[in-house]
Amino acid sequence: MTMITKLRARVSPEAISKVTRIFNGTLDDIFNELFQNARRAGAGRITVTADHAADACLITVSDDGAGIADPVDLLSLGASDWPDECRAREDPAGMGFFSLAGLDTVVSSRSAGGAFSLAITGDAWTGEADIDVLPFDGPRGTTIAFRFDPQPDGKLERCVEAAARFLAVPVSYNGKAFARADFLADAHKVIEREGFRIGVFRDRHSPHIATLNFHGLTLKHAFPVVKEVHHTQWSVQVDVIDAPDLVLVLPARKEIYRNAALDRLVALCREAIFSVIREEPFHRLSFENWIEASLYHDDFPQAARQLPLWYPTLARDSYREVPRFADLEPGAAIYDDTDSFDAVTFGRALRRSNGGEMHRLGGPEPRAFYDPITNFIGYPWYDALPAFIRTGERFTFDDGMPADEAEAVTLRPDAITIELTDQHDRRLDLETDFAILEDADSWGDPDCARVALTRTAALGPDDLTDLIVDAVFSRSDDSDADSYDTQETRFRHDAAVRAHAILEGEDAAILAGLRMAFADRVAWRIPHGRTLRLSWSSAAADLSLEPAQEGLAQ
Incomplete structure (x- = not known):
């Protein structure tokens, strides 16, 4: 047997058979991933429609973005044809489309380089069947239609609205346009630093609230919280603007990848909190927190003499x-x-x-x-x-x-x-x-x-x-x-x-x-208007009920 002296990591061809387990396959995952792809493609709007039937729901997501240049990249797990600028800013994984894995899906797209249409059945997702590439004579952009389990229309609308709420691209559902919201709308103060908008919130921390908006995809991360002594609790939420080094854990992108960029963001959050506290009329920071705050601001005042x-x-x-x-x-x-x-x-x-x-x-x-x-x-x-x-x-x-x-x-x-x-x-x-x-x-x-x-x-x-x-x-x-x-x-x-x-x-x-x-x-047993007379000893007992004497308390 020849001893191997060098090798390289590779992806086994059998991995494609497990592609349906990369994502949970929920509507939340699907809309988040498809909306993110449309945004990266430069879409000016996203349109979602749904046709409800007894046995299925046909959902269509359309955008007017740059379209998909090569259908091979679309069906290649981990590959994508995003331009260099997009790759530098966001590190797209080339996996988002596989949130649809296992669902009957039709993709139609026109780009500057051409147009195509694909019909992907369940077996085709795992590489067990060929996918025919057909011509497409539609407008520029991408349309993805897929069959899903029957859904109440109200629930489906709520899923679309949640995925669209903090997205930079306007989204409509069955003709209804959703209003976009500022992720930091209720912040006590918003501070912009190094490609982030950091919102500092007063007395609003909750483990159930999303704390990071990654270009419309929101997730929960335990950012710093500073609690003053028997006083205000300060927390942060972060809106990502342009931070190429901050990336998410693949494939599901439900948490932030721990690297130097995250450590720097945490430091920025603490600095933002202390800068806001410094502007308050007074504070009750612990001595330990005050020492840390003084590292950011040499003239940080001491806690109020209270x-x-x-x-x-x-x-x-x-x-x-x-x-x-x-x-x-x-x-x-x-x-x-x-x-x-x-x-x-x-x-x-x-x-x-x-x-x-x-x-x-x-x-x-x-x-x-x-x-x-x-x-x-x-x-x-x-x-x-x-x-x-x-x-x-x-x-x-x-x-x-x-x-x-x-x-x-x-x-x-x-x-x-x-x-x-x-x-x-x-x-x-x-x-x-x-x-x-x-x-x-x-x-x-x-x-x-x-x-x-x-x-x-x-x-x-x-x-x-x-x-x-x-x-x-x-x-x-x-x-x-x-x-x-x-x-x-x-x-x-x-x-x-x-x-x-x-x-x-x-x-x-x-x-x-x-x-x-x-x-x-005993007292509550005595009838109203009567007087109890009691004489009691070890030798004899005498009790009698008499009319109450006038002028005596009952």
Whole structure:
């Protein structure tokens, strides 16, 4: 056996037998490919007609372009007779006509060099039968007629309209002209660079929207998206004008071929987005995005000196609303709460210091507190803000309570001090009248929550109940758990009993529990206009229904 030292790649003759599987054979593919061929041929218009029958639909696509010079090229997979200028600009594959493979098709064409007509049956597409080349005495251009499965006229019209929407050549269907649309019609701004029209869109990104218009053929590609922090999302769509190096994956041309031209286009898209953001009144780019934007524009401004106002995270919160950003005030600081115990405690301390406002610290050294935005770390203005966390608490007992009693579930000190520390180890002490303390047993059970309340706290049972619920209640999502409302109602009852016990004593707590249970389960049974009198003990029970006494609430 002689050893081969050189060879060349070739296409096997048997490959033509598989030609019917190159394209999906859908009407979308067929119209896209035929319209593209007509456009490359310089057509001034494209006409589509359809005759519907019970067993088939006869569809005809005609154009007034340059026509086909050689029928051999038309039926040669991968070959074409496009002029050099077209080849340089678009790299046509010579495969689009085979989107019709397997369908009975008649092609009639006249060019400057001659005219012909072909009738192609199913077997002829795979090279199993000869195709007769017949004379044609029609006008210049190309007409392609083919049989397709029966189609509702409305569906067929929609297919033609979709393929024609962004094509540079006008198209009509059964005499109806379709209006052409600008692929970038709703763009916030359109920027032309290096043979592309790049449309920058505001808050319109969707994976279901086509992002590239390749001379009328639209497809989806994941071009860059830049999302500002809790603000605008910027995306792009690209209209190809003259970009010969940007080519599509063959044969179906449903995606962009990855090469240097695509990489350059992606870079142009990012540059276009940042150039648009730079012209906005302000932006909230992450520090990482801002560094990238600064590579395109040396004077790119920093993100606006704005942060979301701080407000507490509650135990029941499964998500948080998009925060409201505000300009930084003098004395601005960041507070990073670690959990709902911390957040509710800190929120109570702030409201107590300023008369009720959530995010502001009153007193001789006022501060405004804001939520942290980790994506802003790196901006000089952000890094300069003091960022506090809760590092401890102190309790003062004027009567000298022993240290071990300070570990009780309920604490009634004379004073409570919340200790905060920033990133530079600077301390900030807040005087307050309430704190709920971190403890592994506290979650989900109001009776186990460690509550500290000063002896002179101006809190009523309802206020204290709300604080306990906000800090501790978190619904169970187990499959056998009760509904959210039932869980919250039960927890609020238990929290109210605990609040009455802390503020008024055990008897008041028992009465509060009875009152709530009665209101939920019994009161609705008492007839309107009647009064229930109840006396109950372990020894005897006495119930009676009497007329309501005038002037008493029912």
